[in-house]
Amino acid sequence: MPMEYKNVSRPGDIPRDQHFAIFEGNSFYIPGDERSRTNPGHGYPASTEYAISYRAYSNRAEWEAEIKRLSERQKDFRACVITPATITTSVDVAVSTPN
Numbered sequence: 001m002p003m004e005y006k007n008v009s010r011p012g013d014i015p016r017d018q019h020f021a022i023f024e025g026n027s028f029y030i031p032g033d034e035r036s037r038t039n040p041g042h043g044y045p046a047s048t049e050y051a052i053s054y055r056a057y058s059n060r061a062e063w064e065a066e067i068k069r070l071s072e073r074q075k076d077f078r079a080c081v082i083t084p085a086t087i088t089t090s091v092d093v094a095v096s097t098p099n
Contacts, residue, residue, distance in 0.1 A: 008054040020063035023078045
């Protein structure tokens with residue numbers, strides 16, 4: 001049975017209620033272009049980009065099972081319990097009246 005989680009890639013994807021999360025680091029290699037290899041200082045050089053993946057779990061048992069699996073595989077990750085802040089806004093209106 002597959003695990004139930006949500007991949008979070010934008011702030012709007014983050015669940016609004018308390019949930020369990022796993023953060024994992026990812027990297028990918030971007031080779032440089034031909035110009036940077038044949039004419040140093042031109043084009044763009046090779047680089048490695050880094051990113052963090054965020055998986056949100058609503059089920060604690062599934063979250064704990066994933067923590068166990070990742071630990072056994074010696075993966076670099078962080079497990080957190082997330083409680084999003086409640087943000088409220090207010091509008092104040094002031095009108096000056098002529099005397």
